[in-house]
Amino acid sequence: MTAPLHDTAAAETALTDVAGPVKAIEGRSPGRIAWDRLKRDKVALAGGAIVLLLILAAIFAPVLTSLFGHPPDQFHPDQINPDLGVPKGAFGGMSWNYLLGVDPTFGRDVFSRVLYGARISLIVAFLSAAVSVSIGVLLGVAAGYFGGWIDAAISRVMDLLLAFPQLLFTIALVSVMPDSLLGLTGTGVRMAILIIVIGFFGWPYIGRIVRGQALSLREREFVEASKSLGAGSVHILLRELLPNLVAPVLVYTTLIIPTNILNEAALSFLGAGVKPPTPSWGQMLSDAVNIYQADPTYMVVPGLAIFITVLAFNLFGDGLRDALDPKGS
Amino acid sequence: MTIPQQTTAEGAEPLLKVSGLVKHFPITKGVLRRQVGAVKAVDGLDFEVMPGETLGVVGESGCGKSTMGRLITRLLEPTGGKIEFEGRDITHLGTSAMRPRRRDVQMIFQDPYSSLNPRHTVGTIVSAPFRLQKVETEHGTKKAVQDLLELVGLSPEHYNRYPHEFSGGQRQRIGIARALALKPKLVVADEPVSALDVSIQAQVVNLLDDLQSELGLTYVIIAHDLSVIRHVSDRIAVMYLGKIVEIADRESLYGKPMHPYTTALMSAVPVPDPKRRTQRKRILLTGDVPSPISPPSGCRFHTRCWKATEVCRTVEPPLIALTPAAGHRVACHHPENAPDQAPGETSATAATGGKSVESA
Numbered sequence: 001m002t003a004p005l006h007d008t009a010a011a012e013t014a015l016t017d018v019a020g021p022v023k024a025i026e027g028r029s030p031g032r033i034a035w036d037r038l039k040r041d042k043v044a045l046a047g048g049a050i051v052l053l054l055i056l057a058a059i060f061a062p063v064l065t066s067l068f069g070h071p072p073d074q075f076h077p078d079q080i081n082p083d084l085g086v087p088k089g090a091f092g093g094m095s096w097n098y099l100l101g102v103d104p105t106f107g108r109d110v111f112s113r114v115l116y117g118a119r120i121s122l123i124v125a126f127l128s129a130a131v132s133v134s135i136g137v138l139l140g141v142a143a144g145y146f147g148g149w150i151d152a153a154i155s156r157v158m159d160l161l162l163a164f165p166q167l168l169f170t171i172a173l174v175s176v177m178p179d180s181l182l183g184l185t186g187t188g189v190r191m192a193i194l195i196i197v198i199g200f201f202g203w204p205y206i207g208r209i210v211r212g213q214a215l216s217l218r219e220r221e222f223v224e225a226s227k228s229l230g231a232g233s234v235h236i237l238l239r240e241l242l243p244n245l246v247a248p249v250l251v252y253t254t255l256i257i258p259t260n261i262l263n264e265a266a267l268s269f270l271g272a273g274v275k276p277p278t279p280s281w282g283q284m285l286s287d288a289v290n291i292y293q294a295d296p297t298y299m300v301v302p303g304l305a306i307f308i309t310v311l312a313f314n315l316f317g318d319g320l321r322d323a324l325d326p327k328g329s
Numbered sequence: 330m331t332i333p334q335q336t337t338a339e340g341a342e343p344l345l346k347v348s349g350l351v352k353h354f355p356i357t358k359g360v361l362r363r364q365v366g367a368v369k370a371v372d373g374l375d376f377e378v379m380p381g382e383t384l385g386v387v388g389e390s391g392c393g394k395s396t397m398g399r400l401i402t403r404l405l406e407p408t409g410g411k412i413e414f415e416g417r418d419i420t421h422l423g424t425s426a427m428r429p430r431r432r433d434v435q436m437i438f439q440d441p442y443s444s445l446n447p448r449h450t451v452g453t454i455v456s457a458p459f460r461l462q463k464v465e466t467e468h469g470t471k472k473a474v475q476d477l478l479e480l481v482g483l484s485p486e487h488y489n490r491y492p493h494e495f496s497g498g499q500r501q502r503i504g505i506a507r508a509l510a511l512k513p514k515l516v517v518a519d520e521p522v523s524a525l526d527v528s529i530q531a532q533v534v535n536l537l538d539d540l541q542s543e544l545g546l547t548y549v550i551i552a553h554d555l556s557v558i559r560h561v562s563d564r565i566a567v568m569y570l571g572k573i574v575e576i577a578d579r580e581s582l583y584g585k586p587m588h589p590y591t592t593a594l595m596s597a598v599p600v601p602d603p604k605r606r607t608q609r610k611r612i613l614l615t616g617d618v619p620s621p622i623s624p625p626s627g628c629r630f631h632t633r634c635w636k637a638t639e640v641c642r643t644v645e646p647p648l649i650a651l652t653p654a655a656g657h658r659v660a661c662h663h664p665e666n667a668p669d670q671a672p673g674e675t676s677a678t679a680a681t682g683g684k685s686v687e688s689a
Contacts, residue, residue, distance in 0.1 A: 030491065030493070220443045221439070221444035222443065222444050224399075224404055224436070224438065224444075225436070225438060225507065226461075228402050228431060228434075228435065229435075229457055229458050229462065229507075230424075230431040230432075230462060243446070243448035246448075
């Protein structure tokens with residue numbers, strides 16, 4: 001069966017006509033337009049560049065530490081003043097040999113420990129964001145599209161989770177968790193717990209946004225048009241609604257990642273994060289609290305790392321939101 | 330699948346036959362979603378659409394026109410009544426049973442800014458019917474889509490562009506191309522031009538006309554614009570509060586409207602000629618359309634009708650042919666241009682609404 005057509009010959013000449021000089025009319029996709037807009041936003045680009053740099057630094061942490069530092073768990077007692085337990089040199093013992101100084105008591109290389117700490121922070125932040133987004137999009141779109149009792153049930157669960165004391169729950173959970181679980185041991189178990197807990201308590205934020213969007217999208221006539229062509233619910237959800245949800249979900253993901261980094265740092269600070277000697281930013285801060293009067297640099301370095309990372313993600317996320325939805329801001 | 334193709338004495342079988350069609354939207358309250366009432370959007374429709382004709386449906390906002398369109402395309406589940414398409418009952422077919430039928434019944438939507446998915450290219454949108462119905466085309470889907478774009482007056486090279494790059498009129502053409510992709514027999518157009526500029530309206534209306542003669546389409550066109558309806562329709566149904574009050578072919582409806590509501594509607598059409606304008610009486614209806622949650626008893630129009638009598642308040646007039654004119658049916662006790670159905674009643678007990686006659 002062919003499409004209805006008045007005159008094949010005429011159509012063919014028309015086609016060859018247009019195929020000649022003006023061939024390359026390519027539509028600008030909404031994604032392309034957003035990218036063009038993002039390229040003009042210098043602040044967002046700077047944020048994005050820092051994020052990229054951080055990710056690369058975390059991935060290549062072993063290479064970087066072997067080039068510019070020392071293994072993160074190596075003790076350097078020669079760098080420590082034996083009487084006071086603080087680094088010998090000024091500013092926490094910063095030197096060309098120890099770029100960001102050494103930590104008190106043990107004399108471990110802070111540069112290496114910050115890089116390895118970035119690995120923990122970013123892995124936990126990204127994976128828990130992935131958990132949040134998966135659950136949030138799935139349940140949010142179901143609540144918004146199907147409505148009725150499904151919506152009521154999912155919305156109540158979201159309200160419940162948003163009111164839940166997440167921090168206390170995690171600390172309690174960590175204290176009762178065994179040291180090995182499902183083949184994971186030590187750091188692996190703690191990271192898995194962090195990812196699952198942070199991810200699980202984060203999905204209602206995404207879920208609410210997706211639900212609201214789905215609620216307004218399902219009333220649009222293109223959904224009815226799709227139905228009138230015989231499309232089922234799965235097709236409508238995946239092909240019609242989901243492409244329209246990509247933008248808000250992407251924006252919210254880049255904004256939930258810094259929140260997760262802060263959450264991970266807070267939990268590590270409170271002792272519910274990864275176990276020492278594995279380095280993490282929150283744990284370094286927590287160590288520094290005891291000694292900040294004698295060695296303030298040790299507190300400033302991980303603090304700055306957290307600050308810069310969170311700021312960079314937020315700037316990038318804000319820029320992305322402006323680029324994807326110029327009317328929204 | 331057997332389609333009864335035998336022709337009756339008067340002509341062909343109706344393509345679409347609707348009898349007693351009802352759609353009530355429940356109003357629920359409280360946690361248990363107890364039903365406390367219903368919006369009676371469509372409350373008993375009977376009509377037929379013959380192959381090749383255009384049925385226009387007019388009425389005020391909220392009279393149930395769009396609901397009717399969505400019922401016959403089965404986007405909504407009817408509460409009651411029967412819809413027959415080519416002699417086959419499609420009233421309660423499920424999604425999968427309805428799918429093969431959807432090839433023959435397509436819809437053109439009102440708002441060209443909302444009926445096209447902003448994230449899809451024109452190619453994806455217009456080829457959706459082929460993909461969803463798994464239809465193979467002779468020279469590939471892309472060629473078929475480009476042919477369709479040409480058919481509706483767009484350039485085939487627009488294939489890779491996105492809806493936001495088009496004007497309202499062009500977008501509506503894309504919507505029309507999508508609706509025609511599978512060569513449907515019946516096209517339901519829900520206010521196809523009301524969202525467009527007046528100058529563009531004419532173009533789109535003419536396009537619909539041309540396509541009908543070219544492809545032998547049958548249209549049900551829903552609109553509130555009487556000039557548009559007059560231009561495109563062969564027969565016209567006038568709806569008021571979920572019911573058809575009058576249905577007739579174009580000439581007899583515009584020439585000799587029988588229902589007072591139709592008369593009032595007709596008098597609202599602007600007349601371009603100033604001389605004729607002064608000769609004509611304008612009927613101004615007063616009051617609002619009553620709520621479809623609790624429609625008036627008897628004739629639903631009696632609250633605003635200047636001819637209403639006691640019988641209008643109590644007895645619902647049936648939709649029947651009052652004159653020998655073929656196919657002109659009206660639901661009124663005191664019709665214009667036809668013998669009174671309830672003589673002896675006085676209009677002294679005139680309605681609360683009433684009318685005022687202007688000769689502006």
